[in-house]
Amino acid sequence: MIPALAMRMVRETDPRLLWKLSYNFGYKGMRSVQRFKKRLKRGEHFPPFLYISIINSCNLRCQGCWVKVDGPRHMIDAAAMRRVIGDAKREGNSYFGILGGEPFMHPELLQILGEHPDCYFQIFTNGQLITDEIARELRRLGNATPLISIEGTAQVSDERRGQLRVLDRTLVGLENCRRHRLIVGVATSVCKTNIDDLVSEDWLRSLIARGVHYAWYHTYRPVGENASPDLALTPEQVLHVRRFVVRMRTKLPMALVDAYWDDRGQALCPMATGISHHINPWGDIEPCPIIQFATDSIHDSRDLFDVMQSSAFIRDFRETAAQTTRGCIVLERPDLVRALVLKHNAPDTTRRADGAGLTELEAMRSRHSQHSPGNEVPEEHWAYRFAKKHWFFGFGAYS
DSSP states (O other): OHHHHHHHHHHHSOHHHHHHIIIIIIIHHHHHHHHHHHHHHTTOOOOSEEEEEOBOOOSOOOTTOOSOTTSSOOBOOHHHHHHHHHHHHHTTOOEEEEESSOGGGSTTHHHHHHHOTTSEEEEEEOSTTOOHHHHHHHHHHOSEEEEEEOOSSHHHHHHHHTSSSHHHHHHHHHHHHHHTTOOOEEEEEEOTTTHHHHSSHHHHHHHHHTTOOEEEEEEOOOOSTTOOGGGOOOHHHHHHHHHHHHHHHTTSSSEEEOSSBOTTSOBOOHHHHTSEEEEOTTOEEESSTTOOBOSEETTSSSOHHHHHHTOHHHHHHHHHHHHHOSSOHHHHOHHHHHHHHHHTTOOBTTOOSTTHHHHHHHHOOOOOOSOOTTOOOOOOSHHHHHHHHHHSSOTTTTO
């Protein structure tokens, strides 16, 4: 289906955007992973992909969101982003995931994109603030792809996201992206209330008809102050999602993204492999977005490489996770997460009431994650198999 997807991209998107994707994300992204591999051989750890939550505010109130979206607004400004991105570019990085809250609530988002034309940005958004004017500017800039979250049918979306007519407003943003020939994706946090509706070929075909070029299925992780553990998938449902994604990759003219399995179908954790870490709206450097504790900050006067390389907290998390499971240490062993936090005296980075994060960890029970030994589902399509084998796999973390 790769040739069919390529033809879709040529017909439906701006050629300039395709060039930016191919060079800034494709070629330079592969090069950044190669540099990451060389660093590992020297015993140096700096992730080739950084995920940055630039603002904590959001216009929705989603079930299971781990961000304190209704507190005082805080954000990473353009000047701080300039320094972070500059430090990362010196290590060969070119791709940055932009999260929130809702990134389009950040008043300097488009300025940030415009200041770094040699990078590529994936913007994790609910899509409701992508107006016709914003979509037009994204096309002019050319170096960003909106990844729009859709969490279910109209009724389920309203239940999951705490507002009315959520899906309708999101689809307006998606249509603005299509009209301006943007490269656009749709993300879904798969849970018990949306798995039947959205993990289906009909749903993906409907997205293709709306001009969507890639989809990203996450499995729901019950964390945060409103964890909603009743929404979490069973082990059988997690395997169903994995099999579905692998099968659809061979069938539909659409890219399907996942970050939690390698080419052989073995589970992995991007944090444990060292391929990505997270920066929150206060500038705290966290092992991953759902581990909201940190001992280090981007506001340190040192280069970001030196800060991450010297972080005993991040190193301990990375190594402990890899030695414990190929899945998610937060879901499987919250007791170990708590022990690491206490060992390093890591502050709670949620900025909620004192001790709230630790209290939530103590209340969490061990549950299944994507790691299911003996039930591996290898990649069937050669292109995904090749890409994962060379640029997104274990990197020796589990050896």
